[in-house]
Amino acid sequence: xxxxxxxxxxxxxxxxxxxxxxxxxxxxxxxxxxxxxxxxxxxxxxxxxxxxxxxxxxxxxxxxxxxxxxxxxxxxxxxxxxxxxxxxxxxxxxxxxxxxxxxxxxxxxxxxxxxxxxxxxxxxxxxxxxxxxxxxxxxxxxxxxxxxxxxxxxxxxxxxxxxxxxxxxxxxxxxxxxxxxxxxxxxxxxxxxxxxxxxxxxxxxxxxxxxxxxxxxxxxxxxxxxxxxxxxxx
Numbered sequence: 170x171x172x173x174x175x176x177x178x179x180x181x182x183x184x185x186x187x188x189x190x191x192x193x194x195x196x197x198x199x200x201x202x203x204x205x206x207x208x209x210x211x212x213x214x215x216x217x218x219x220x221x222x223x224x225x226x227x228x229x230x231x232x233x234x235x236x237x238x239x240x241x242x243x244x245x246x247x248x249x250x251x252x253x254x255x256x257x258x259x260x261x262x263x264x265x266x267x268x269x270x271x272x273x274x275x276x277x278x279x280x281x282x283x284x285x286x287x288x289x290x291x292x293x294x295x296x297x298x299x300x301x302x303x304x305x306x307x308x309x310x311x312x313x314x315x316x317x318x319x320x321x322x323x324x325x326x327x328x329x330x331x332x333x334x335x336x337x338x339x340x341x342x343x344x345x346x347x348x349x350x351x352x353x354x355x356x357x358x359x360x361x362x363x364x365x366x367x368x369x370x371x372x373x374x375x376x377x378x379x380x381x382x383x384x385x386x387x388x389x390x391x392x393x394x395x396x397x398x399x400x401x402x403x
Contacts, residue, residue: 172257176265177272180239184273189238194277197231205284217285221302221372225342225364228306228313233334235273236317237327239266240399244325249402259399263392267311267318274310278303297374305371308384309364313338315391322398341387 184190204227205220243249252262285299313334320334321327345363360366364387367380 173261173265173268176257176262177268180266180269181272184269190235190273193231193234194280197227197277198280200227200231201281202284217288217299217302218372220281220284221298221305221368224302224306224372225309225368228309229338229342230335231277232270232274232310232313233317233320233331233338235277236270236314236321236334237331238321239270239318240321240395241325241327241330244402245327259396263318263395263399267315267388267392270314270318271307271311274314275307278306278310295374298372301374301376302372304376305368305380308371308381309368312341312364312384312387312391315388315395316341319391319395319398322395322402 201220201223204223205217240249243252282303285294285296288294316337317330317334320337321330323333324330341362341364343363345360345365361383364384367383370377370380
């Protein structure tokens with residue numbers, strides 16, 4: 170996995186030398202902060218439930234912006250062909266880029282810990298759901314990041330990659346909110362496919378192996394799909 174580690178370090182460095190990364194972080198903090206503080210005093214409860222409830226929708230918009238350049242930029246600049254001449258497997262390229270995006274998402278979440286610290290001064294904060302919420306946020310971020318990487322492998326245009334990734338993430342985010350469109354016989358299946366159901370469980374501090382398997386399955390399927398697309402392009 171040394172090859173994947175090299176790709177990981179390169180991509181992570183590229184994130185933090187690009188102004189786009191800091192713009193994305195600022196947008197994420199502005200949106201999440203606005204939703205959190207705008208409703209916090211309305212509910213008068215010492216918890217981060219509002220923040221975690223809105224996180225899937227915010228991530229569905231923000232994370233495709235984080236991942237859109239990972240392969241699209243390589244295709245557009247012609248550096249992907251050069252990358253293929255190196256002694257590195259496609260799977261290592263995909264894994265390295267995935268973990269770079271996941272670490273970037275974790276860094277993006279770090280400032281939001283201030284919300285929990287601030288709330289703990291105002292009331293008796295239950296840290297169990299907070300820890301569960303951040304674990305769920307990393308799993309959700311990993312799932313959406315894998316989807317965004319898959320979208321990025323399908324086109325050389327970053328904007329199109331962003332739109333494809335965003336649409337796929339929004340479908341998974343909203344599908345369990347639109348059950349009235351589906352036949353009664355498949356409602357349980359559709360409900361299970363939505364990320365909201367699984368993320369909500371973890372954000373309450375309920376660590377269920379089925380929810381973890383769900384997110385890991387999305388990551389594996391999306392990254393495998395990206396690998397297949399790259400094989401075709403090769």
